[in-house]
Amino acid sequence: MPIRKIQNRGTGRLRLMDKKYVWHPFTQMKDYSGSSPLIIARGKGSFIYDTEGNRYIDGVSSLWVNVHGHGKKKIDGAIISQVKKISHSTLLGLSNEPAVRLAEKLVKISPKGLAKVFYSDNGSTAVEIALKISYQYWQQKSKATKKKKKFVCLANAYHGDTIGAVSVGGIKLFHEIYKPMLFTTFKAKSPFCYRCSARETDYKCSLECLNSLESILKKHHGEIAAFIVEPMVQGAAGMIVFPKGFLREARNLCLRHNVLFIADEVAVGFGRTGKMFACEHENVRPDLMALAKGITGGTLPLAATLATDEIYQAFLGEVRETKTFYHGHTYTGNPVACAASIASLEIFEEEKVLKLLQRKIEFLENRLKNFYSLNHVGDIRQCGFMVGIELVENKKTRKPFPVKKTIGHRVILEARKRGVVIRPLGDVIVLMPPLSISVKELETLLEVVFESIKVVTEG
Numbered sequence: 001m002p003i004r005k006i007q008n009r010g011t012g013r014l015r016l017m018d019k020k021y022v023w024h025p026f027t028q029m030k031d032y033s034g035s036s037p038l039i040i041a042r043g044k045g046s047f048i049y050d051t052e053g054n055r056y057i058d059g060v061s062s063l064w065v066n067v068h069g070h071g072k073k074k075i076d077g078a079i080i081s082q083v084k085k086i087s088h089s090t091l092l093g094l095s096n097e098p099a100v101r102l103a104e105k106l107v108k109i110s111p112k113g114l115a116k117v118f119y120s121d122n123g124s125t126a127v128e129i130a131l132k133i134s135y136q137y138w139q140q141k142s143k144a145t146k147k148k149k150k151f152v153c154l155a156n157a158y159h160g161d162t163i164g165a166v167s168v169g170g171i172k173l174f175h176e177i178y179k180p181m182l183f184t185t186f187k188a189k190s191p192f193c194y195r196c197s198a199r200e201t202d203y204k205c206s207l208e209c210l211n212s213l214e215s216i217l218k219k220h221h222g223e224i225a226a227f228i229v230e231p232m233v234q235g236a237a238g239m240i241v242f243p244k245g246f247l248r249e250a251r252n253l254c255l256r257h258n259v260l261f262i263a264d265e266v267a268v269g270f271g272r273t274g275k276m277f278a279c280e281h282e283n284v285r286p287d288l289m290a291l292a293k294g295i296t297g298g299t300l301p302l303a304a305t306l307a308t309d310e311i312y313q314a315f316l317g318e319v320r321e322t323k324t325f326y327h328g329h330t331y332t333g334n335p336v337a338c339a340a341s342i343a344s345l346e347i348f349e350e351e352k353v354l355k356l357l358q359r360k361i362e363f364l365e366n367r368l369k370n371f372y373s374l375n376h377v378g379d380i381r382q383c384g385f386m387v388g389i390e391l392v393e394n395k396k397t398r399k400p401f402p403v404k405k406t407i408g409h410r411v412i413l414e415a416r417k418r419g420v421v422i423r424p425l426g427d428v429i430v431l432m433p434p435l436s437i438s439v440k441e442l443e444t445l446l447e448v449v450f451e452s453i454k455v456v457t458e459g
Contacts, residue, residue, distance in 0.1 A: 010051060015039065019033050048062070057444065059415070059422040059431055059432070059433055064267055066297070066434045067298055067344060067434060067435050067436070068434065069434045072347065074347055075296070078339045081339070082336045085335075088335065092332075098338035098342060102117075102342050109345070110277065112285055113308050116307045118305045119333040120305065121301045122303050123159075123267070123303060124160025124161050125160075127162075127290050128160070131228070133305070140314045148225045149225060150185065152186040152188055152217070153170060153185055153186075153187055153227070153229070155170045155189055156170050156171060156192065157170040157171070157187075157228070157234060157237070158174065158234070161174075167182040170187055174236075188213035188216055189213070191242050191243055192237075210249050230265075230278075231265060231279045232281055233268050233273065233278065233383045235386070240388075241386075241388075245282070248284060261287050263288070263290070265278060265289055265291055266293050270295060270344075271348070271384075271385070273386060274358065274383070274384030277289070287311060288308075288311065300334075300337040301331075302334065357435055360435075361384050364382065364442060364446075368387065374457065377453065379398075385433065385435060387430065387431040392427070407457065408424030408428065418452065
């Protein structure tokens with residue numbers, strides 16, 4: 001149903017101020033200046049509301065972070081309770097109760113072997129920390145490993161926007177301009193099944209995409225510190241879902257060649273793929289794991305980098321040995337954010353979130369099949385509650401639409417008219433609603449997206 005059109009003089013002023021003062025991320029501000037942006041005022045459950053009172057399904061969980069719905073009482077209550085005690089104290093040489101309690105919980109639910117938690121405040125910093133730890137680990141482990149200074153990532157990778165994270169990224173549109181600032185990395189082939197060069201009629205996947213990684217590790221393992229990967233799904237690349245066995249075999253290659261394995265679970269963690277962590281799908285145990293986004297249920301900035309005890313031990317020594325990990329952030333282990341995260345993890349357990357999610361994942365999978373009836377839906381990629389619908393000009397040849405047609409952007413604007421907020425990755429329509437969304441709300445979301453794609457691509 002189309003949203004209501006309500007005039008609000010305060011909204012008009014907010015829009016003018018927004019355009020005058022705010023520089024938005026991943027947004028061409030020249031185009032933005034001519035638009036009428038939504039100004040969000042509040043949220044409840046699966047919905048967000050603008051300043052004019054219009055309601056929208058939050059189809060991308062406010063950029064992949066909202067897990068249990070907006071305005072979750074338990075999380076809000078934990079935040080308020082902690083603020084009444086203390087809002088922040090440093091973790092440099094001190095500690096605080098929520099940070100300690102959360103660290104214990106994270107270790108207990110994470111893949112076996114991860115034993116230590118280093119806090120930060122967003123996904124990029126969690127990745128930077130993992131890179132720096134793995135680099136320093138080899139420098140301090142032994143004289144024989146000091147040459148291990150480089151990293152391997154996948155083509156199409158996205159690990160954040162800070163310099164180290166961009167260096168291990170592989171999306172030309174985002175990263176190419178910064179190339180002179182970056183350190184050199186090895187880039188292995190991405191397991192992009194829809195555009196696999198080896199794929200033919202009746203093709204049976206034999207993981208040819210692993211050959212590239214294997215070749216790099218075999219030839220350069222003596223100079224490689226770590227391999228970093230988004231387990232199971234390359235998010236910002238367009239929801240590229242790995243073929244079965246790829247993640248497990250990639251981990252085996254790292255073990256075979258003595259290269260650390262960094263799991264970037266920033267986007268895929270905390271239930272997004274149907275399991276608490278995406279690594280669990282193939283029983284992969286990383287050496288380092290980066291967490292953020294859904295860690296607080298989508299309320300406050302927080303991140304964590306988990307490491308094995310073996311890695312941690314390499315940083316212990318006398319002060320004069322300078323083995324200390326000289327890295328930290330002002331708001332590291334913020335007690336309010338940690339309290340929110342504890343509450344979120346308790347909700348997972350108390351409300352059996354992952355168990356109840358399975359039915360919704362199945363419902364989503366079945367309803368998405370209908371999208372193939374649309375003339376310009378080329379591929380549908382799903383892993384749990386992460387979905388990418390790739391729109392193409394020609395389904396037979398898989399030819400993309402010309403960039404100038406901005407098909408993906410037009411689809412999300414059409415959906416917005418119908419009461420749904422989503423955000424594309426080029427011409428890939430992303431669906432990633434809160435895990436708490438009801439089946440009825442999920443059905444409405446799918447109906448709106450279906451109609452929006454049809455209107456835009458078929459006129």
